[in-house]
Amino acid sequence: MQHTGIATLDQLINLLTRLPGIGRKTAQRLAMFVLKSDPDYAQQLAQAVLNVKSEIHFCKRCFNIAEDDLCSICADPKRDVSKICVVEDIVDIMAIEEAHVYHGLYHVLGGAISPLAGTMPEDLHIRELIERVKSEAVKEILMALNPSTEGEATMIYISRLLKDSGVTLTRLASGVPFGSHLEYLDSATIGRAIDSRREL
Amino acid sequence: MLVKTLKLQNFRNIAKAVIEFDEKINIITGKNGQGKTSVLESLYYLALTKSFREKADKVVLQHNKEFFNIEGTFLSDRKEELTLRLYFSDIEGKHLFFNKKKVNRFSEMIGRLPVILLSLEDLSLTYGVPQYRRRFLDILLSQVNPLYLQALQYYKRNIMQRNQILSLISEGTEKIDALFPWDVQLIQYGSEIIFNRLQFVRFMNDHLQDNYRQISEEDEKIEVRYKTFLKNADDQITIDSIQEQYESKLSATYRDDIKRQNTLIGPHRDDLLFFKDGFLLKSYGSQGENKTFLIALKFVESAYLKKKNNEIPIFLLDDIFGELDTERIRHLLSYLIREGQTFVTTTLKEKFNTLHLKEENFIKIKNGRMVH
Numbered sequence: 001m002q003h004t005g006i007a008t009l010d011q012l013i014n015l016l017t018r019l020p021g022i023g024r025k026t027a028q029r030l031a032m033f034v035l036k037s038d039p040d041y042a043q044q045l046a047q048a049v050l051n052v053k054s055e056i057h058f059c060k061r062c063f064n065i066a067e068d069d070l071c072s073i074c075a076d077p078k079r080d081v082s083k084i085c086v087v088e089d090i091v092d093i094m095a096i097e098e099a100h101v102y103h104g105l106y107h108v109l110g111g112a113i114s115p116l117a118g119t120m121p122e123d124l125h126i127r128e129l130i131e132r133v134k135s136e137a138v139k140e141i142l143m144a145l146n147p148s149t150e151g152e153a154t155m156i157y158i159s160r161l162l163k164d165s166g167v168t169l170t171r172l173a174s175g176v177p178f179g180s181h182l183e184y185l186d187s188a189t190i191g192r193a194i195d196s197r198r199e200l
Numbered sequence: 201m202l203v204k205t206l207k208l209q210n211f212r213n214i215a216k217a218v219i220e221f222d223e224k225i226n227i228i229t230g231k232n233g234q235g236k237t238s239v240l241e242s243l244y245y246l247a248l249t250k251s252f253r254e255k256a257d258k259v260v261l262q263h264n265k266e267f268f269n270i271e272g273t274f275l276s277d278r279k280e281e282l283t284l285r286l287y288f289s290d291i292e293g294k295h296l297f298f299n300k301k302k303v304n305r306f307s308e309m310i311g312r313l314p315v316i317l318l319s320l321e322d323l324s325l326t327y328g329v330p331q332y333r334r335r336f337l338d339i340l341l342s343q344v345n346p347l348y349l350q351a352l353q354y355y356k357r358n359i360m361q362r363n364q365i366l367s368l369i370s371e372g373t374e375k376i377d378a379l380f381p382w383d384v385q386l387i388q389y390g391s392e393i394i395f396n397r398l399q400f401v402r403f404m405n406d407h408l409q410d411n412y413r414q415i416s417e418e419d420e421k422i423e424v425r426y427k428t429f430l431k432n433a434d435d436q437i438t439i440d441s442i443q444e445q446y447e448s449k450l451s452a453t454y455r456d457d458i459k460r461q462n463t464l465i466g467p468h469r470d471d472l473l474f475f476k477d478g479f480l481l482k483s484y485g486s487q488g489e490n491k492t493f494l495i496a497l498k499f500v501e502s503a504y505l506k507k508k509n510n511e512i513p514i515f516l517l518d519d520i521f522g523e524l525d526t527e528r529i530r531h532l533l534s535y536l537i538r539e540g541q542t543f544v545t546t547t548l549k550e551k552f553n554t555l556h557l558k559e560e561n562f563i564k565i566k567n568g569r570m571v572h
Contacts, residue, residue, distance in 0.1 A: 083542075114361065115362075116360060149358050149385060160381075186307070191345075195347075
């Protein structure tokens with residue numbers, strides 16, 4: 001590993017390297033950019049980083065990001081409280097919100113079950129979800145987990161826990177993306193879409 | 201499918217070559233190490249985007265060169281003109297072009313140019329460990345059925361996750377209950393895999409016998425059986441019945457699984473058994489019989505690809521004529537001529553001398569160059 005020999009610069013580079021998707025070369029470039037930029041920029045960047053940690057935390061109810069106890073979605077009286085959409089990660093909420101079709105609440109698990117990655121059910125916010133189903137007026141749980149074997153395992157695990165709860169369990173449909181052309185789709189996607197076709 | 205021309209650049213010891221092929225038989229001759237197999241290897245590359253001899257693309261790049269390029273022109277059975285080009289450089293990576301357009305997902309191209317390869321390494325299919333025979337099934341079925349490939353990928357990932365749970369249970373950090381979400385998927389994907397394999401075994405049994413007889417001209421009974429943990433596993437079994445048995449078997453063996461920290465039943469443990477007149481071929485068959493069987497098996501592979509893709513595959517036979525006498529070679533070639541286009545490499549040109557082939561059927565390679 002190369003060092004600049006200047007301890008403060010090396011420290012910044014090392015910290016930047018820990019960010020996802022940032023290698024040593026990129027970290028060096030970013031650090032040099034900060035070094036050459038005017039002092040105001042460095043001040044604002046540092047403050048913004050601190051603010052993210054001090055002013056944003058997780059929603060007590062759904063584990064989305066929030067500025068208060070509850071996130072903006074949980075605090076919104078217009079949301080449909082009879083539905084909870086279960087997602088792996090906060091970014092999934094952002095993606096679903098972009099679509100403007102879902103108006104219920106969310107629940108962020110914080111990942112999917114993966115023994116190889118050391119993530120077991122108790123490491124996720126599954127217990128809290130079960131509590132919510134018991135204490136809130138929930139009628140439907142929509143599982144919007146990633147279509148991976150880990151996402152699938154998590155879905156199976158949760159649906160077994162909620163089997164006798166009386167709520168309706170649904171999952172995202174998988175198949176042909178809207179606006180695509182059949183001729184350009186990969187055949188596995190088309191195959192699964194045909195397997196899970198539905199009546200008109 | 202017909203290969204019309206092949207253009208090679210910096211591929212192994214071939215600096216530059218343009219080769220035109222005969223529509224039926226192409227016999228590539230030359231001494232060892234001259235570049236015969238490289239011609240087959242490059243066709244295989246276009247079909248499956250990788251080598252059958254090497255794991256790394258870099259290895260086939262000629263020394264001190266920055267890139268290699270393989271370009272083929274083809275005529276499909278529906279008489280469409282096709283071009284495939286594969287370009288590799290250490291810096292830019294590997295790129296595939298179909299009819300001059302860049303292909304983003306290689307998996308989409310697999311099966312487009314159907315090839316059947318038979319090399320000496322295929323002898324491990326009959327003699328080797330079960331893994332080779334599962335690989336044979338998986339590669340072939342994945343080529344024609346993308347859902348099989350997907351089920352296989354999910355299944356393998358599931359096995360890894362489940363085995364990790366088994367270790368955790370045996371250490372006492374997890375409860376047996378933790379297996380549940382993985383078992384559900386294991387049964388789903390595993391059953392799909394077994395079901396498809398059983399259908400293919402039926403297809404093999406329908407075709408193998410005839411193929412074997414065509415080459416050997418002896419009346420032996422050839423049979424393939426799929427060795428699995430299921431009872432009554434044949435092509436009549438329904439997927440529901442597979443799932444049912446799978447589930448009860450899995451719940452009967454999980455204690456052993458935990459003890460061994462490994463999933464002991466499933467398609468990743470199954471095997472194919474080849475019989476000749478009721479005896480296991482690998483224990484009782486001679487070298488020649490094994491080779492004849494393998495060739496017959498390759499013809500089944502070809503018939504299967506043809507049936508599923510409506511395209512006759514090209515045959516690549518790499519140096520397999522060692523133990524075969526001229527009579528068997530004659531049978532084999534006359535069969536191949538009826539099938540489609542064949543590429544053969546051999547050091548033994550004299551074995552083909554009495555077979556009434558034309559000058560156009562022979563391509564001689566010396567030091568990476570075509571010589572006439």
